Amino acid sequence: MNSPSTEIRAPESWGPDALNAVREARREHQESIADRREEYIRSNRYFYSRLKRVLQFIVEPRMRVLEIRCETGHLLASLEPSYGVGVEISGAMVEVAQRRHPNLCFVMRDPEKLELNETFDYILFNHIFDTVDILRAFERIRQHCTPDTLIVVINYNHLWQPILQLASKVGLRSRFVEPNWVSENDIRGFLKLAGFRPVRKHRLLLFPKWVPLLSELINAVLARLPGFRRLCLMQVMVARPLAEPKREEELAVSVVIPCRNEVSNVRHAVERLPNVGKHTEILFCDDKSTDGTADEVRRMQALYRDKDIRLVEGPGICKAENVWTGFRAARGDVLMILDADLTVMPEELPMFLRALATSRGDFVNGSRLVYPMPHLAMKFANMVGNKFFGLVFSYLLDQRVKDTLCGTKVLWRKDWLRMEQNLGSWGIKDLWGDYELLFGASKLQLDIVEVPVHYQERIHGVTKMTKVFFNGLRMLRICWHAWYCLGG
Numbered sequence: 001m002n003s004p005s006t007e008i009r010a011p012e013s014w015g016p017d018a019l020n021a022v023r024e025a026r027r028e029h030q031e032s033i034a035d036r037r038e039e040y041i042r043s044n045r046y047f048y049s050r051l052k053r054v055l056q057f058i059v060e061p062r063m064r065v066l067e068i069r070c071e072t073g074h075l076l077a078s079l080e081p082s083y084g085v086g087v088e089i090s091g092a093m094v095e096v097a098q099r100r101h102p103n104l105c106f107v108m109r110d111p112e113k114l115e116l117n118e119t120f121d122y123i124l125f126n127h128i129f130d131t132v133d134i135l136r137a138f139e140r141i142r143q144h145c146t147p148d149t150l151i152v153v154i155n156y157n158h159l160w161q162p163i164l165q166l167a168s169k170v171g172l173r174s175r176f177v178e179p180n181w182v183s184e185n186d187i188r189g190f191l192k193l194a195g196f197r198p199v200r201k202h203r204l205l206l207f208p209k210w211v212p213l214l215s216e217l218i219n220a221v222l223a224r225l226p227g228f229r230r231l232c233l234m235q236v237m238v239a240r241p242l243a244e245p246k247r248e249e250e251l252a253v254s255v256v257i258p259c260r261n262e263v264s265n266v267r268h269a270v271e272r273l274p275n276v277g278k279h280t281e282i283l284f285c286d287d288k289s290t291d292g293t294a295d296e297v298r299r300m301q302a303l304y305r306d307k308d309i310r311l312v313e314g315p316g317i318c319k320a321e322n323v324w325t326g327f328r329a330a331r332g333d334v335l336m337i338l339d340a341d342l343t344v345m346p347e348e349l350p351m352f353l354r355a356l357a358t359s360r361g362d363f364v365n366g367s368r369l370v371y372p373m374p375h376l377a378m379k380f381a382n383m384v385g386n387k388f389f390g391l392v393f394s395y396l397l398d399q400r401v402k403d404t405l406c407g408t409k410v411l412w413r414k415d416w417l418r419m420e421q422n423l424g425s426w427g428i429k430d431l432w433g434d435y436e437l438l439f440g441a442s443k444l445q446l447d448i449v450e451v452p453v454h455y456q457e458r459i460h461g462v463t464k465m466t467k468v469f470f471n472g473l474r475m476l477r478i479c480w481h482a483w484y485c486l487g488g
Contacts, residue, residue: 019132023089023110026130030090037072037093038100046210050219051154052078054202054236057485058152058445059122060418066120066144068111068137069127073097073104076124087114111137119146126154128187129179138194142241148414150445151196151239157203158183160233184235196239199362199447201398203232224483226395238445246357253277253353254332254413258314258322259340260287265459266296269338270304273346276353277334282307284340285326287314320433324423327416335416339407341458344368351451352410361449362415363441365401366408370452378455385472392479397442402450405434411441418444427481428474435478439485 041048052075059065059079067076070086071093077084077100084104088094089111097106107116111125112133123141131137141151156164158181182190188198206223207215222228253276257269266284273282284297297311312329314322327335334353338346344366352364368378369386378386386405393401411419419440430436441448 023132026132027089030088031092034090034092034096037096038074041072041074044208046215047205047208048074050205050208051075051234051236054204055079055124055152055154057443058150058202058236058238059124063121064119065122065124066116067124067126068114068141069125069130070097070106071127073101073106075126076104077101079122081122085116085120087111112140114140114144116144119144120149121146122150122152124152124154128153128155128182131180134180134182134190135193138190138196142195145241147241147243149241151191151241153187153191153237153239155182155184155187155235155237157231157233157235159231184237187235187237191237191239195242197242197359197447198237198239200238200442200445202236202238203229203234204236205233206231208233220484240362240447243359245359248276248350248353248357249278251277251334251353251357252279252281252332253334253336254281254283254326254330255336255338255349256283256285256323256326256330257338257340258285258287258319258326259289259293260314260319260322261289261291261293262340263289263291263293263296265340265342266293266300268342269340269346270300270307270309272342273338274350276336276350277332279332280308281330281332282309283312283326283329284309285312285314285322287319287322288316318429318431320430320436323433324420327413327420330413333413334410335413336410337407343456343458344406344408344453345456348451348453349408349410352408355449355451356410356412362412362446363437363448364410365403365438365448365450366406366453367403367450368406368453368455369403371454373455374457385475389475389479393438396479396482397438397448399448400450401438401448404438405432406453407434408453409434409437411437411446415441415444415446426478426485428477430478431471431474435475435482439478439482443485 055075056079061080062082064083065076065079065081066085068087070076070088073086076086086097086104086106087109088106091108094106094108111131123144125141128134161181191198204223205219206228207218223232255273270282286294286297294311301309312326314325323337334356336349336352338349355361355364386403389404390402393404422440422443423436426435426439
């Protein structure tokens with residue numbers, strides 16, 4: 001484990017020369033420890049293995065990755081990038097890194113003067129505590145981003161300052177020159193000033209040393225609990241560049257309507273669904289209906305030729321597979337799910353598109369638990385279950401999710417294409433698809449935002465949400481598995 005100490009002082013100077021003196025002192029210190037740095041890493045294998053697990057969860061393999069303050073390149077190499085660039089302030093450290101990882105590229109630069117003239121999918125900013133001008137460094141990083149780049153900031157919890165300084169004094173850790181003890185809120189401020197929006201945070205390691213059984217008990221269980229989580233040693237914050245709002249009239253939208261035996265609701269869906277975006281395609285995904293739903297869709301196609309209505313044959317397995325079939329057939333930039341029972345009003349779909357287009361969030365989830373609802377719209381057991389799982393998800397994802405099972409969810413098609421690769425990775429099959437989408441959004445570090453909807457009673461047909469207790473147990477098993485996957 002490596003962290004800052006105040007034992008090494010930079011030479012006294014004045015004005016900008018003082019900052020340059022600190023930079024040179026830090027560079028000289030890195031030069032002096034370059035040959036021994038790998039020893040520190042090996043002596044703290046447990047600490048770095050836990051950190052690598054979190055980073056590997058965040059960063060997709062085979063992507064373009066840049067790491068600022070990469071040291072010997074061991075974190076960058078663990079991410080298996082298709083193209084990896086590491087930046088260090090020390091020429092000696094760069095030589096060590098290049099020798100150890102010849103398949104990667106390493107350059108000597110100050111973060112505040114970074115200019116590589118290329119962009120990356122992921123940018124890691126490590127050793128932020130050892131950077132003289134953090135804001136200027138973030139501004140330089142911004143120039144190496146695409147609109148979809150993820151910034152991953154790795155920082156020590158400033159509450160650990162006394163412990164870390166003591167560890168340096170007794171030789172358990174390396175020392176650094178005049179470190180910055182910045183808090184989580186400080187980093188948020190730097191990110192916002194530089195044109196980024198924080199979307200997710202990860203906290204890990206209450207006990208950074210390896211003691212059989214004890215370390216895993218503390219870090220896998222205790223460190224995940226409310227209150228204790230804020231005391232963890234490491235803070236990993238994920239951010240995205242602030243994006244220019246997209247014009248709704250320039251976006252093509254695909255509305256996927258999963259249906260099974262919903263013949264009486266097809267016409268209402270067609271007639272009530274507003275035009276959203278520059279073009280709206282309506283995909284009825286008929287999941288082996290026996291009541292003539294498919295014939296009714298064909299009748300609507302003939303009756304409303306001005307509308308882009310498509311009939312997609314579902315696999316007849318479960319709602320989730322039916323929705324995925326619709327997503328794969330969709331052509332729009334934006335994917336929307338509208339349940340065929342129309343308990344969520346189609347007229348409210350434009351609000352979802354607006355939230356996505358204006359970057360209020362990267363994944364828009366409907367919430368039925370804000371406005372009052374008719375007393376027959378949701379059974380008591382379903383209401384209790386929804387509120388319980390809302391609390392569970394808010395805890396697991398570390399962001400507010402009030403209603404996990406609202407069928408109306410809206411996302412970018414490009415994000416679905418990435419999400420699709422992780423389907424079925426949550427321990428047990430999700431029959432409804434809601435958890436796959438929410439956990440998938442979290443895996444991609446998407447900012448989940450909820451849009452309150454006016455939930456109404458079903459007028460035609462019968463609900464497919466039966467076997468409440470059985471489904472609840474299945475959902476619990478998915479959440480249990482996600483506890484380990486999302487925690488790193």
